Amino acid sequence: MNDLQWAPVGPPQPVPPPLPPTRVDFTGNRSEFRKMVTKGALLELVTFGFYRFWLVTDIRRHLWSHTAIDGDAAEYTGRGKELLIGFLFALAILVPIYLAYFLVGIEFERWQGFASTPLFISFYAFGQFAIFRARRYRLTRTVWRGVRFWMDGSGWAYSLRAMLWGLLVFLTLGLALPWRAASLERYKMQHTHYGDLRGDFEGDGWAFFKRGWWLWLLSPMALVIFPLAPFFYAEFKAREWRWWLDGIRIGGVSLSSDLPHNAFYGIYWKVVGWWMLLSVLFGLYVAGAAGLVASAGVSIAGPDAIVRSVPLLCMLVIGYFALALALNIVMRVYLQRDLWAKVLETVEVHDIAAAADVRGSGELASALGEGFADGLDVAGF
Amino acid sequence: MSDVSAEALAQSAKPTIFFDGVSSRRRQVTLTLGDALEILEEGGTPVRWAYADIRRADSPAGILRLACTTAPPLARLEIRDTALAAEVTARCTRLDEHQTTRRGIAKIVGWSVAAAVSILCVVLFGVPLAADRLAPLVPKPVERRIGDAAEVQMKTIFGRGVCEDPAGKAAFTKLVNRLRDAAGLDDDSMTAGVLPTSVPNAFALPGGKVFVLKGLLDKAENPDELAGVLAHELGHLKHHDNMRGLIYNGGTSFLIGLLFGDVTGSSAVIFASRSVVEASYSREAETNADTFAIEIMHALGRSPKPAAELMFRITGKEGGSGFTTILASHPLTEDRLARMTREDRPASGPPLLTDKEWEALKGVCGSGKI
Numbered sequence: 001m002n003d004l005q006w007a008p009v010g011p012p013q014p015v016p017p018p019l020p021p022t023r024v025d026f027t028g029n030r031s032e033f034r035k036m037v038t039k040g041a042l043l044e045l046v047t048f049g050f051y052r053f054w055l056v057t058d059i060r061r062h063l064w065s066h067t068a069i070d071g072d073a074a075e076y077t078g079r080g081k082e083l084l085i086g087f088l089f090a091l092a093i094l095v096p097i098y099l100a101y102f103l104v105g106i107e108f109e110r111w112q113g114f115a116s117t118p119l120f121i122s123f124y125a126f127g128q129f130a131i132f133r134a135r136r137y138r139l140t141r142t143v144w145r146g147v148r149f150w151m152d153g154s155g156w157a158y159s160l161r162a163m164l165w166g167l168l169v170f171l172t173l174g175l176a177l178p179w180r181a182a183s184l185e186r187y188k189m190q191h192t193h194y195g196d197l198r199g200d201f202e203g204d205g206w207a208f209f210k211r212g213w214w215l216w217l218l219s220p221m222a223l224v225i226f227p228l229a230p231f232f233y234a235e236f237k238a239r240e241w242r243w244w245l246d247g248i249r250i251g252g253v254s255l256s257s258d259l260p261h262n263a264f265y266g267i268y269w270k271v272v273g274w275w276m277l278l279s280v281l282f283g284l285y286v287a288g289a290a291g292l293v294a295s296a297g298v299s300i301a302g303p304d305a306i307v308r309s310v311p312l313l314c315m316l317v318i319g320y321f322a323l324a325l326a327l328n329i330v331m332r333v334y335l336q337r338d339l340w341a342k343v344l345e346t347v348e349v350h351d352i353a354a355a356a357d358v359r360g361s362g363e364l365a366s367a368l369g370e371g372f373a374d375g376l377d378v379a380g381f
Numbered sequence: 382m383s384d385v386s387a388e389a390l391a392q393s394a395k396p397t398i399f400f401d402g403v404s405s406r407r408r409q410v411t412l413t414l415g416d417a418l419e420i421l422e423e424g425g426t427p428v429r430w431a432y433a434d435i436r437r438a439d440s441p442a443g444i445l446r447l448a449c450t451t452a453p454p455l456a457r458l459e460i461r462d463t464a465l466a467a468e469v470t471a472r473c474t475r476l477d478e479h480q481t482t483r484r485g486i487a488k489i490v491g492w493s494v495a496a497a498v499s500i501l502c503v504v505l506f507g508v509p510l511a512a513d514r515l516a517p518l519v520p521k522p523v524e525r526r527i528g529d530a531a532e533v534q535m536k537t538i539f540g541r542g543v544c545e546d547p548a549g550k551a552a553f554t555k556l557v558n559r560l561r562d563a564a565g566l567d568d569d570s571m572t573a574g575v576l577p578t579s580v581p582n583a584f585a586l587p588g589g590k591v592f593v594l595k596g597l598l599d600k601a602e603n604p605d606e607l608a609g610v611l612a613h614e615l616g617h618l619k620h621h622d623n624m625r626g627l628i629y630n631g632g633t634s635f636l637i638g639l640l641f642g643d644v645t646g647s648s649a650v651i652f653a654s655r656s657v658v659e660a661s662y663s664r665e666a667e668t669n670a671d672t673f674a675i676e677i678m679h680a681l682g683r684s685p686k687p688a689a690e691l692m693f694r695i696t697g698k699e700g701g702s703g704f705t706t707i708l709a710s711h712p713l714t715e716d717r718l719a720r721m722t723r724e725d726r727p728a729s730g731p732p733l734l735t736d737k738e739w740e741a742l743k744g745v746c747g748s749g750k751i
Contacts, residue, residue, distance in 0.1 A: 027441045043486065047493030054481070054489060065439035072398075072407070073441045075457075080481075080489075095635075102631070106530045145407060146400030146455045195405060358405040360455065 021348035028066035054080030078141035086367025128162040129155040133369020150362025153191030179205030195358035203247025234264035252354030259346040274330040289315040395461035402456030435473040508632040516621035528588025543574035549745025552738035585614040587623040604734040609688020616673030682730020689721035
């Protein structure tokens, strides 16, 4: 869930050439954020998950409005209701697609057992489309200095690129990943605009490859020595972020970042730590619940076992929801808020003056893309 | 408040910034608090915002950021001076009217709960009803197509080809035909076969396909045992259980997925709730198929009990913890054995197969090991 990528972008000021770069400030209060996601997670629970549209909106509003570039904070103007409507529309479109998928699948299966498996790839393509359109929605709700970002380009063209590159990555066992990232990012950024400024992406696959190739070589080790995995992932993510930020251009404005390679060690290990702690607590709770039921003299065997195991089942469901809730909060605080803050403090904005007087343009995009992404359970930026 | 003092306030402290919503230019302005808010840039034309139209926009702490419903949608006024911000806030009576209030959240919660309850009712009552009503209406050709697809899959899993020994096949056909006639299944396209795999099982597919796996045949000690199991599978065909299951499973996973926000239904909660709901539905179908098998066997003058003994020989005693019971797709074998034993009656009809035919059937896949 990285919704968080494009706040840092160009602002304006005087002209003389070697101006010092501008920094990006994040002033969000951590405990305020924690309270917000805790309350949001509880509401998500009592609304059977429907509150997620409003919670995601609140999180973005918080992160955006506390991110200031050149002294002026950004603003997120999307609303939860838009996401809900987008989701419902996406459903209306997805239902016939699922039915068609089912019927086509049957014809394939008649011809050859399990021949329909590759059909699943069509959902991957649809997922890529959804990622592109969801990005467009978020971007058109991102406002800085009274001018919004916007996007053109085609979701299907993007999806086709993503598929072809995905095939190449698959065939090269992942080695082509940097070039895939560079190509897709170029497509996204070249169709990104801030007012009448056009974006671009100058990162290239080689640079990314040179920063991370040894991780690719070592990654099989992480499968054997489990504790290495978070380190590897943190290394990879930090290198990816830095490469990505270094490549971003909007008009004459450019970004750079000196994100250290070990920047995310702490964050990922804290998440792993919380995850283990919560799992242990859940394990103890399950054992305790089972013990309690047993000591109350209720045997869960015999003919009417179903009726008798209802209390235990209820306790387990409650425990499971509490666990999911806690994990949700941990993920949002560390992987969204803390990661966001960590990345932003390393970002420098150059030649912000180029964005001093930008004319606003671009239309608002619908939340349909977000709805697809939600319905298909894909996330990306 | 006189204009003079307000203006003095505005000049005094941190700058007030205005973005006109058309360009990103940062304009330093002074405010005049008259009967409307007047925003004045040096050398520019003043902009007037009526107090009633002013709304609060998201901002970091220490900055009051305002928007106006009658101005361009992205026009923003940023007041950094606390005293001035307080002055303006006091005049704008509808500043926070558009924010989500407690009542708004209560409304979201209320509607969500209503939606969840309705989805739950549909899962518990609507979908089974729809499945029961729709399954018999599915046109035969459609059912057969689905059956064909499933058959190809099964044969991929359990090895290609059906056991073909002529004498054994004839015996099997005779057995199936006797059961079919007793069951009143008028499906002339019905096919049945023995698949060469050691898994002890039997299943019915849509479009009138019944398959016995050789493992089951090997464990069976007499024709009645096998006949009971076959009768059970015919029961599934008679009740359109495959189509019902298909409609039911598709409907429930979709609806439960809708509830938890993931239509493909991959997450754990969905899996768990689906398992419980569907297992209970499937247990009911199995019990009905058993009832059907009992009726058929009685009609043929044979006892249903041997089939249950065969199943018991294969599964052993199943009753364990409460969870396996809740999640089980079939009734427990011991419960089924008890039920079939109650229905045990001495044989009044002729044997379903002669000893010679039974021998032939046992050897339908050839003598070789699989």
